[in-house]
Amino acid sequence: MAGQPKELDRLMRERLLETARAAAAHAYAPYSRFRVGAALLFEDGSLVTGCNVENVSFGLTSCAERNALFRSISERGAVAENGEQRRILAVAVTNLNNMASPPCGACRQVMAEFAAPGAVVLFPGETAHGVEIVERKLEELLPYGFRLDGV
Numbered sequence: 001m002a003g004q005p006k007e008l009d010r011l012m013r014e015r016l017l018e019t020a021r022a023a024a025a026h027a028y029a030p031y032s033r034f035r036v037g038a039a040l041l042f043e044d045g046s047l048v049t050g051c052n053v054e055n056v057s058f059g060l061t062s063c064a065e066r067n068a069l070f071r072s073i074s075e076r077g078a079v080a081e082n083g084e085q086r087r088i089l090a091v092a093v094t095n096l097n098n099m100a101s102p103p104c105g106a107c108r109q110v111m112a113e114f115a116a117p118g119a120v121v122l123f124p125g126e127t128a129h130g131v132e133i134v135e136r137k138l139e140e141l142l143p144y145g146f147r148l149d150g151v
C-alpha cells in the first residue's frame, strides 16, 4: 500500500479493525481462550499484524501488539528506505471475545518507542454503552512513559 495517510478516515479505521480481527484468528491462546489481534499502520501506509501467543509458563505469554511490532522490525528493520525510523500512525487492537481489551502497560511503552506524534490506538473499551471501540491518543494512554532524556 502506497501513500502517506495523514489522517485516519472512517474507512481506514474499519480496515485496521478488520485486519486486527483477522489476526486474532491466528492467536495461540489455549489457556485463556482470549484471542487478541493487533494491526499497526505505519507512516508509509504499510500494515503489520500480530496476535497473542500464550505459553504454558504463563509469564512468557506475549501480547498481539508487541508481537506485531517486533515482527515488523525483525522482517524489515526499524529504519525505512528513506533513512528514517519507521513510525506508527495508528494501532488497532481487538479480540474475538467481545470484551474490553485496552493495551497493557508493557505494550504502551513499546508502541511509544515507534509512535509518530499524535498516534492513536483503537481498542474495545468499557463505555457507558457497554464494550465499544474507543480511540485514544497513545500519549493519553501513556502520559509518563519511560524515556532516557538526551537519547
Ligand SMILES: [Zn+2]
Residues within 6 Å of the ligand: 063, 064, 065, 066, 103, 104, 105, 106, 107, 108
Ligand atoms: Zn500487552
